[in-house]
Amino acid sequence: MRFLATLMLWLLTTLALAVAVPAGWAQRDIVDEDGYAALAARAAGDSRLQDAMAGELTTQLLALGGENGYQLNPQLVRTVADSYTRNDGFPGQFAQANRIAHRWMFTGAVPEGNSTDRWLIDIAPMLSDPSFRATLGNLDLAVPPTLTVPITVESPDLRPGKLRPLATWGPWASIGAAVLTGLLALLTLVAARSKGRALCALGVSALLVGAAGWAGIEMGRRFVDAAVDRTTGDIRTVAEVMVRTAENSAHHWLNITLVTGIGLVVVGVLGATAGAALRRPDTR
Structure with missing residues (x-):
């Protein structure tokens, strides 16, 4: 039963992290006006x-x-x-x-x-x-x-305030996802018999999310390119550079997630090894 509870908490943590990372990036660099201005700079x-x-x-x-x-x-x-x-x-x-x-x-x-x-x-x-x-x-x-x-041609799909819901709820969603991820990760550690193995599992979660994020960006590139096609002339080049800069920013967040995952796996392995050594009976 304890194993099933730990497994369920780990799965929920992974899902929450998969939401928290892109939500945090989008809020910081796209939804927030100052963040978007910094991206443009x-x-x-x-x-x-x-x-x-x-x-x-x-x-x-x-x-x-x-x-x-x-x-x-x-x-x-x-x-x-x-x-x-x-x-x-x-x-x-x-x-x-x-x-x-x-x-x-x-x-x-x-x-x-x-x-x-x-x-x-x-x-x-x-x-x-x-x-x-x-x-x-x-x-x-x-x-x-x-x-x-x-910077775009006329289109009925574009209208002022189309992304207003993101501006309203984006900050709450990003903060909520981050808090939920941390809480679920803590509960996973508490429920697990081996804290070292639990840390390894959480590291694997981060690695899965980071890798999935990289794959998702590549898969979504054609949709972004279709949006860029709505721009014309020199402004098209401007839009392309802005998109690539945003992609690089997202990659940076995903790389941090991957590095964090590797760190958790290493710490977890060391912790599990040390715990096993301490539990091993002295045969001398």
């Missing part, structure tokens, strides 16, 4: 994203100049844009630009002039950077307070 260090954003900023600035009756030098504007996306201030401003996209999807906040079926980022802060202002010289070319750029 990390992605901004990729040269492919920098080149793509330089191209998009060039396009928008040339269009803004044309609307105001100015013929800007495309080569000069692109040179300045390349320099800007490679300076130390770009990751922070790119992260800030992505906050509007996050709020659109997770809270339903719609910038003025935005249609309700397109996901946008605000590039006005980037075009207002001093490097661009210096290039424009004395031109009376004022960048509007908000200049949104679509």
Whole structure:
């Protein structure tokens, strides 16, 4: 009976851990606005994203100049844009630009002039950077307070606040899953006859969850790629880099889970060995 109780608790712990790891990652890096902004800042260090954003900023600035009756030098504007996306201030401003996209999807906040079926980022802060202002010289070319750029094509599947339930319940779900996992792991240790073997079993749980997570990411990649296909032009490259950065972040969490599992297995084996040695009768 005790063995069956321990086995059941171990299975429940494994299932809870399988929920806690992805839930914790998603809450930290996707659902939380600050976490998503930090993810965007990390992605901004990729040269492919920098080149793509330089191209998009060039396009928008040339269009803004044309609307105001100015013929800007495309080569000069692109040179300045390349320099800007490679300076130390770009990751922070790119992260800030992505906050509007996050709020659109997770809270339903719609910038003025935005249609309700397109996901946008605000590039006005980037075009207002001093490097661009210096290039424009004395031109009376004022960048509007908000200049949104679509990062998806129009789709009825996209609407403001579609992920609002995740923003509402995500923190509770991630915390609850973590607490439940810890509680079940503790109960598994209490119920087990051999604490060393129980630690080994919990380590195996972590290894199973980590390996399953890696496999799940690979299996889900085609669905993510289908979502990226909704983006166009330079913004498509930006979206691809953001997705890969998110994948790397998820892999990091899974690697920590795997390393923790290995550690628990090693400690469990040592503990079980030491316990067996202590229980062995002295034959001398």
